[in-house]
Amino acid sequence: MAQSVIGDVDTAFWGARAASVAELERELARLRRAQSAHAREQGRTIARASVLNLIVYADRELHARRAAESISQLALRHPSRAIVVLADRRAPEGVDAAIEMHCHLPSSDGARLVSYEQILLRARGDSDERLASAVIPLLVPDLPVFVWWTGNPPTSGRLFGQVLALADRLIVDSADFARPQATLPELAELCERAHGRFGVTDLNWTRLTPWRECVTLFFDVPAWRPFLSGVTGVRVGYAVDMDGRDSNPSQALLFLGWLASRLGWRPHEAIAPHEAGGLLFAIERSDARRIMLRARPRFERGLDDGDVSGIRIQAEHDGQLGEFVVKRQPDPRHQTETVIVDGRVRWERTIPMPSPAIVELIGEELAILGSDRTYEDSLQTLVRLA
């Protein structure tokens, strides 16, 4: 279906075409008036309350559409002007480079009270050098700019660099990286280069938040905290499909990177691939003892590929053996935390653990402006591990 959309943009979804930025702004103003008039008949008012600019980059119509739908659901929490850049590089030879503009005020549930403005920039042919010039005049002044780059971020690409120059925060999703082992180091380098000019985050990092919370809570308990300096091994499981292809360990790796960076572990060597698939690292604890970290692919029904499915931390303290386990239940909406000391279960509880949809992850990331040091540290450490 990708080929079929080269010619036409679905105007029912993306709105009418505008010939210039000025015309597009006029059209948006007209749509806002129509929307207000309609709302007034029902005794409501609609606020135009943008709090951020969001540039979405996608190279497939399907991804662009999904992203646009997610953002429109967030209209109330993060009223925004969304500029969706759809650049299909597989355009046939001979097509003149051009950019087509469309705008729309989607009236989803979320947009009932706040108007959310959606603009599509459809690039034809090789338009990289001209896209940024179309984006800049469309940004609402004085508001932060988020860039959501779907797929692989081409960290050395020209367009990517130009868009990033506008950004306050870059959002990527390493779950979509085709070759995470190559792209994650590039991302780490990008963070270093950003130097506080913009923040970088990864939706896979957002997905890890509840896991990090659970593991942290274990060691809030005074009696169990000392085990943290006596960790003897860590295993992180992540979901793969039945035949084990398309294994993407990014999320599991980020978790290991986080643990290592927080506990001051130093990389020793990467022993990969592990015999059972997945990855195995030897690291040095801060007291120079060598221990093993594993990321293991597992088939789990109901989990998305790459999602962490369980974590097991083994540790010793004072002659006692501790095991700290977080596991997704067969029914993936729950997880169980267990603490076992010397073979006896000391604590167990089940808590809800929904798999958050992209829209929730994005919503969370849009609430943060600036860089996330803990994430960047984890990523740097991970890159040194692997």
Next chain:
Amino acid sequence: MATTIVNPLREGLRLARTPEPSTIVIFGGSGDLTQRKLMPALYNLALQRLLPGSFSIVGSARQPLTDDQYRAELHDAVGEHSRTKPLNEEVWKTFAEHLFFVPTPDDHGYDALRERLDHLDVELGTNANRLFYLATPPGSYAAIVKAIGVHGLRGRTGWARIVVEKPFGRDRQSARELTETIHQVFREDEVFRIDHYLGKETVQNILVMRFANGIFEPIWNRQYVDHVQITAAETIGVEERAGYYEQAGAMRDIVQNHLLQLLALVAMEPPAAFDDKAVRDEKVKVLRALRAIRAEDLPDHAVRGQYTHGFIEGVAVPGYREEPGIAKDSRTETYVALKGFVDNWRWEGTPFYMRTGKRLPKRTTEIAIQFRVAPHQLFSREASAGLDPNALVLRIQPDEGVSLKFGAKVPVQGIRIRSVNMDFDYGASFMVDAPDAYETLILDALRGDATLFTRRDEVDQQWAFVDPIIAAWAASPEPPYFYEAGSWGPPEADALIEQDGREWRKA
């Protein structure tokens, strides 16, 4: 000591509010408050993963119950009263495993309670951190606090705190006595007096609105503010609380705590920090500056009312004196309107009108800051006929939010001005259910953050303000003014504000 080592994993976690591992001990553990509010709040905290990494709840009451009976009883109660439904059985299962009951009919009971708590500390590694919660009728507070002291229920290590429900005393003297009793076992910084209004998001938002924004504070004073109106209107009558209410009345039930707290938050000076000491220091300064109403000024400054038969939302309801459990000649007030002044630099001469009542036409709690009119009338009288003075309204319930009223030109030829509202709706803007006030407050108490709880000196000042009014009314031969259920109070309350050339807002 192990507790002094910081958990290195905690850094950078966005969820920073998880309290330390601890045990919460609820006296009145099978009572109404526990079943309706406390346990649903704790369960919802568990659902949101906000409870500590290791945690248990021990309920206690006079009657004998086993752990299993207690769990079954609360299972049903939480299922019915939780704000999230249906009950998540899997979560409940492990939640209930850390739920216990120890009967305390006598001294042996308290000893058994201590043993159970000591055992749980070892088992769960909680370092004897304990939060005691008084959810019993106030008559039992003193006896329970004494028992906590006598039977050594405070752990040897860790922290101990006590949460006390309202009403805190029934006058200044009894409140002081209760504080003294509690101080025999707990230090003041370990005492958490609950005023559940303070747990509401918008109440906390008053502080954020005022002190996180640069544009409000410069005009938040006598020079720009004409007056302030605080309204807490209920549609319900006395319901099942006849016995308590008949003794208390609206003055003790609402004005002494909720309304005066709202007044303090609106009128206070900016605190130096957002912590319990600084915030409460500033609140208590306002309460101290609140001008006492002298007996001879009473008629112009305070009006009490009592509802008679009428209609609420089209349904006929009985008058107060016709309610079951209420004396036929009761003189208890179900409505209070007050005019107060805060005698300080910022507010000199600015009236604070407060009103509360039962069986009013609409359930609403709000604070309205009415600003002065523009100093020079640029536009003709006809043009500005539709213009009211600017008002900033902080709505606390039911629809939490903020609205600002200002004048705008009606879009036609020539100038005509009309008031419009700029509305911010808390629920719609953040699309999250605001947590129940009890969730916020229990979590704060577990974390040791007393900012949203009332301190001894605040309670003392609040009683100091209302005691003389209650005494004067008790001594007066006049009964309260009557108002029909479903009206906005007695006409005398309108006169109270109209004598100053102002009127109550259409809430």
